[in-house]
Amino acid sequence: MDREATTIEIDLLLEAIFRKYGYDFRDYARASLKRRLRHRMSQEKIQSYSEMQHNLLYNTAFFDRLLESLSVSVTEMFRDPNVYRILRESVIPILNKRPLLKVWHAGCCTGEEVYSMAILLHEADLLNRTQIYATDFNQKSLNSAKKSCFHKSKIRNFSENYQHSGGTNSLLDYVTMQGDYAYIADSLKTQILFTDHNLATDWAFGEMDLIFCRNVLIYFNKTLQSRVVKLFQESLAPAGFICLGHKETLEFLDSEDKFKEIESNSRIYKVKQYQVNQ
Amino acid sequence: MNQSLTHLPEEASESPCAKVVLIGVSTGGLKALCAILPALPADFPWPVLIVQHQHPDADDYLAQLLNEQCQIKIKQSDEKERIRPGTGYLAPANYHLLLEEDLTLSLSLDPPVNFSRPAVDVLFESAVDAMGQNCIGIILTGANKDGAKGLAEINHAGGTTVVQNPAQAVATAMPLAAMALITPDHILNLQEIGSWLVEHAKTHKEEI
Numbered sequence: 072m073d074r075e076a077t078t079i080e081i082d083l084l085l086e087a088i089f090r091k092y093g094y095d096f097r098d099y100a101r102a103s104l105k106r107r108l109r110h111r112m113s114q115e116k117i118q119s120y121s122e123m124q125h126n127l128l129y130n131t132a133f134f135d136r137l138l139e140s141l142s143v144s145v146t147e148m149f150r151d152p153n154v155y156r157i158l159r160e161s162v163i164p165i166l167n168k169r170p171l172l173k174v175w176h177a178g179c180c181t182g183e184e185v186y187s188m189a190i191l192l193h194e195a196d197l198l199n200r201t202q203i204y205a206t207d208f209n210q211k212s213l214n215s216a217k218k219s220c221f222h223k224s225k226i227r228n229f230s231e232n233y234q235h236s237g238g239t240n241s242l243l244d245y246v247t248m249q250g251d252y253a254y255i256a257d258s259l260k261t262q263i264l265f266t267d268h269n270l271a272t273d274w275a276f277g278e279m280d281l282i283f284c285r286n287v288l289i290y291f292n293k294t295l296q297s298r299v300v301k302l303f304q305e306s307l308a309p310a311g312f313i314c315l316g317h318k319e320t321l322e323f324l325d326s327e328d329k330f331k332e333i334e335s336n337s338r339i340y341k342v343k344q345y346q347v348n349q
Numbered sequence: 350m351n352q353s354l355t356h357l358p359e360e361a362s363e364s365p366c367a368k369v370v371l372i373g374v375s376t377g378g379l380k381a382l383c384a385i386l387p388a389l390p391a392d393f394p395w396p397v398l399i400v401q402h403q404h405p406d407a408d409d410y411l412a413q414l415l416n417e418q419c420q421i422k423i424k425q426s427d428e429k430e431r432i433r434p435g436t437g438y439l440a441p442a443n444y445h446l447l448l449e450e451d452l453t454l455s456l457s458l459d460p461p462v463n464f465s466r467p468a469v470d471v472l473f474e475s476a477v478d479a480m481g482q483n484c485i486g487i488i489l490t491g492a493n494k495d496g497a498k499g500l501a502e503i504n505h506a507g508g509t510t511v512v513q514n515p516a517q518a519v520a521t522a523m524p525l526a527a528m529a530l531i532t533p534d535h536i537l538n539l540q541e542i543g544s545w546l547v548e549h550a551k552t553h554k555e556e557i
Contacts, residue, residue, distance in 0.1 A: 078450070100447075100449065100455045102448065102455055102478065102479070103445070103455065103457040106447075106459065106471065106475070107459070145458050145459070145460060289455065289457060290457065293429060296429075318427070318428055318441055318444060318456050319428060
């Protein structure tokens with residue numbers, strides 16, 4: 072196989088997606104992106120990236136299916152419970168001193184972690200003075216997030232995560248069962264605004280006290296990672312926090328000296344403050 | 350001749366990785382890795398990328414344990430890390446490990462492949478994209494079929510393929526699945542693989 076030719080084909084395919092539909096995958100990490108493209112190719116019984124490019128340019132339904140393949144949708148409530156424990160113990164007490172709070176879940180997927188955070192804020196009696204923005208570029212994920220339900224088969228895993236995060240109630244206190252699905256209580260949803268936002272192409276988003284962006288940056292190359300971290304810097308309130316995924320770090324990026332990890336390996340970073348009177 | 354070297358960015362050319370060693374292992378993996386990796390000298394010229402199936406909640410204990418026993422450095426893979434000679438990189442639990450064309454590592458949370466995350470196939474297939482014929486793929490003991498497809502791709506790309514002798518494997522399914530798809534270049538006992546790698550590296554050096 073001519074690897075150089077394949078690289079050109081993929082470059083052109085991503086350029087076509089960007090110019091025709093505005094979704095920018097050009098600075099995504101290539102290896103996993105390629106796997107997804109290939110998966111779609113085999114599903115569609117297509118032989119080459121060039122054929123795929125032709126199809127996506129002239130067939131919107133084809134592109135919709137491709138977009139689904141390119142979007143990650145793996146998430147769970149209280150994923151990495153230890154992170155939520157640290158949020159409870161070390162971050163929420165600081166946020167509690169602020170009169171009004173803004174939290175941004177960037178790349179919120181189907182919303183499981185958004186509702187987890189809402190539960191945390193509720194338990195700290197903070198939810199009613201918090202505005203949560205939950206954004207994703209995938210409209211299907213957002214619609215699913217707004218529905219706020221999950222299959223009963225996930226309850227056990229989610230409940231265990233909740234307990235390990237230091238939760239003292241039962242996760243079932245926050246859901247209503249209807250058939251095979253558990254629906255998140257309405258009271259947790261009033262402060263959440265789900266909206267379309269693309270980290271690769273859109274800009275900053277208000278003065279956030281806490282930005283969640285977990286397991287999104289791993290899909291980007293360094294160029295796009297730097298862009299997104301800069302975007303977060305511009306979106307953060309003074310002394311704001313960023314919470315990344317378990318294997319994500321600001322270490323390799325230019326922004327490292329502007330943030331301090333609040334606890335080793337917590338992946339929760341606080342903006343360093345240089346002003347004397349803060 | 351060595352086509353992949355022409356694509357390397359300048360930064361990497363200071364310590365070129367002419368080849369990459371890829372190991373896929375599951376059931377019985379700790380013992381198998383302990384039989385191979387300590388045989389590699391500290392100046393082993395190639396990076397070693399390893400997928401060992403683990404419990405999703407496993408920490409980096411395996412990397413620490415192997416690091417204590419090996420002359421090469423063994424670590425858990427970090428995102429965007431550039432691979433270096435004489436270093437072993439283990440896939441973190443619950444993440445796929447992939448090799449990018451610029452010879453950095455990337456991780457993904459895409460769904461499990463062959464019921465596995467990390468999956469051997471995911472690593473091997475990405476490595477073929479990045480290094481082509483310069484991949485050395487090794488399939489060891491394991492109770493599923495993960496890695497067979499990836500090893501076949503290494504074979505098709507002109508890379509070198511090694512399978513642990515199934516007669517000696519704790520679990521035979523993984524070696525047998527690989528051998529059902531291709532005839533590997535070498536079928537070796539565990540104890541032979543480390544010294545084979547060292548010899549192979551020497552031969553390669555002399556050829557250059």
